Amino acid sequence: MNEHELTVVVLAAGGGTRMKSKTVKVLHPIAGRTMIGHVLAAVRTLEPHRVVAVIGHQREQVATHVRELVPDVVLAVQEVLDGTGGAVRVAMETSGTSRGTVVVATGDTPLLEGESLRKFVADHRAAEQAVSILSGIVADPFGYGRILRNDEGDVEGIVEEKDATPQQREIAEISSGILAFDAEFLVGALPRLTNDNAKGEYYLTDTVRIAREDGLTVGAFPIDDVAQTEGANDRVQLAEMGRELNRRIVTRWMRDGVTVMDPATTWIDADVKLAEDVTILPGTQLLGATVVAEDAVIGPDTTLKDCEVGAGARVVRAHAELSVIGDGAEVGPYARLRPGTILGTRSKIGTFVETKNAHLGDGAKVPHLSYVGDAEIGEQANIGAGTIFANYDGIAKHRTKVGRWFRGGSNNTFVAPVELGDGSSTGGGTVVRRNVPPGALAVSGGPQRNLPGWVPSKRAGTPQAEAAEEAHRGPGRASDDQGGGH
Ligand code: UD1
Ligand code: MG
Numbered sequence: 001m002n003e004h005e006l007t008v009v010v011l012a013a014g015g016g017t018r019m020k021s022k023t024v025k026v027l028h029p030i031a032g033r034t035m036i037g038h039v040l041a042a043v044r045t046l047e048p049h050r051v052v053a054v055i056g057h058q059r060e061q062v063a064t065h066v067r068e069l070v071p072d073v074v075l076a077v078q079e080v081l082d083g084t085g086g087a088v089r090v091a092m093e094t095s096g097t098s099r100g101t102v103v104v105a106t107g108d109t110p111l112l113e114g115e116s117l118r119k120f121v122a123d124h125r126a127a128e129q130a131v132s133i134l135s136g137i138v139a140d141p142f143g144y145g146r147i148l149r150n151d152e153g154d155v156e157g158i159v160e161e162k163d164a165t166p167q168q169r170e171i172a173e174i175s176s177g178i179l180a181f182d183a184e185f186l187v188g189a190l191p192r193l194t195n196d197n198a199k200g201e202y203y204l205t206d207t208v209r210i211a212r213e214d215g216l217t218v219g220a221f222p223i224d225d226v227a228q229t230e231g232a233n234d235r236v237q238l239a240e241m242g243r244e245l246n247r248r249i250v251t252r253w254m255r256d257g258v259t260v261m262d263p264a265t266t267w268i269d270a271d272v273k274l275a276e277d278v279t280i281l282p283g284t285q286l287l288g289a290t291v292v293a294e295d296a297v298i299g300p301d302t303t304l305k306d307c308e309v310g311a312g313a314r315v316v317r318a319h320a321e322l323s324v325i326g327d328g329a330e331v332g333p334y335a336r337l338r339p340g341t342i343l344g345t346r347s348k349i350g351t352f353v354e355t356k357n358a359h360l361g362d363g364a365k366v367p368h369l370s371y372v373g374d375a376e377i378g379e380q381a382n383i384g385a386g387t388i389f390a391n392y393d394g395i396a397k398h399r400t401k402v403g404r405w406f407r408g409g410s411n412n413t414f415v416a417p418v419e420l421g422d423g424s425s426t427g428g429g430t431v432v433r434r435n436v437p438p439g440a441l442a443v444s445g446g447p448q449r450n451l452p453g454w455v456p457s458k459r460a461g462t463p464q465a466e467a468a469e470e471a472h473r474g475p476g477r478a479s480d481d482q483g484g485g486h
Helices: 035-044 059-069 084-095 114-127 183-192 204-213 235-255 454-458 463-473
Strands: 006-012 050-055 074-077 101-106 131-137 146-149 155-159 173-182 218-222 266-268 284-287 302-305 318-321 335-337 348-360 365-377 388-390 400-402 413-415 418-420
Touching: 006 035, 006 084, 035 050, 035 059, 035 101, 035 114, 050 059, 050 084, 059 074, 074 084, 084 101, 084 183, 084 204, 101 114, 101 183, 114 131, 114 173, 114 218, 131 204, 155 204, 155 218, 173 183, 173 204, 173 218, 183 204, 204 218, 235 266, 413 418, 454 463
Parallel strands: 006 050, 006 101, 050 074, 131 218, 266 284, 284 302, 302 318, 318 335, 335 348, 348 365, 365 388, 365 400, 388 413, 400 418
Antiparallel strands: 101 173, 131 173, 146 155, 146 173
């Protein structure tokens, strides 16, 4: 395996001052991952023998995050940021790498794809080069290292922006900063780097010149899709790259059979999974680890974060987090599902309903204006409009259990902990403080009393009293206690 041993070094020691942030650059989020998270996902597809991350600025933050994503990562601390050459030297020393292939990438290129890295490593190995450069032809090469080629087109070196002559600055072929090395060559070349250049840094890119001096072969492989190697240095670029990354993700899902009515207002994070024949309507954000099954229709104006949506479900103008929406379930319009909501098959959460830690059985419905917190609702139960599950007594949260086929009146309050049995019912306006046995009807509050003539006597002279008097006087008008009508 040794000659195929692959080490990937990810440079992430810089702070990214242009972000103007207390969060280090590589930890800024884009499409549901950090920037370095995207790079590490691309790196993972190479199945490297070893991943080394070079950290410096805010090293604890970066180390914790990188370890979560790549548990066996080697963390190399660069104490003094003396250049990319210095960074790779620390990486090689800390990891003890001396054989095989070493790929160096940077932690701030969120569009990078594993397939591009794979092709680059394959090209590098096939060409048996000491150093290979992933290069790109760009319209505006400002700021990049330029690839120097001789008359035969052979690569001679890389010159950095600040060290380049005006003619060299005209060169449109740039180094992406992603390089591949023969490890033995790299270990020998790193101590030979000097910092007598415009930035006073040890440039990793100078290894190209050293290889040429040693008579070794070097080469550059241009990538067609240069955006993959672009870094985001400030928040304007971060937003631009975010839009581009989203465009790519949405396009991929459309090619895989998802209908997206308005790609421009649809945002899909990198780790979201969608089945064929999902439909996404305008203004929808599918975030985190959200998974949507076939024939579900999501939107318009819906945000789902870390949610699971079943086949054929319909989610309209909803905001949901860490929730499971069953097959054929209906949510919204205007619903808020908080963590721990689990909706059974063909269940329903209607308009202006908020849920939290709530389980709805198959076919159960909460159609209107309700708060459902810490609840277990049996299959086919129907919760009346304006029902509040009062789960909090001011000190602790309690659960409410509603049985199968329950039928609730409007404007109820269920004071937890309380149980409403299978097949029970409540009248309108009931405050349920004690358990309701199966099959019972619970009512609370006194019976209705009508005090005839109360308004004309207590509110005499008001328009309300006049209306009441007119109702009594008027020919053919039914009085209020006769019921019915014409
Ligand atoms: C570097 C390359 C340049 C290439 C460009 C692509 C060198 C000398 N130049 O230039 O050829 O076109 O990237 O974007 O390599 N870093 C460390 N430790 C350090 C210095 C840098 O970890 O001591 C990290 C930075 O956090 C960053 C990456 O290395 O992620 C690149 O460093 P940066 O200073 O941005 O180099 P560039 O000038 O962009
Ligand atoms: Mg840079």
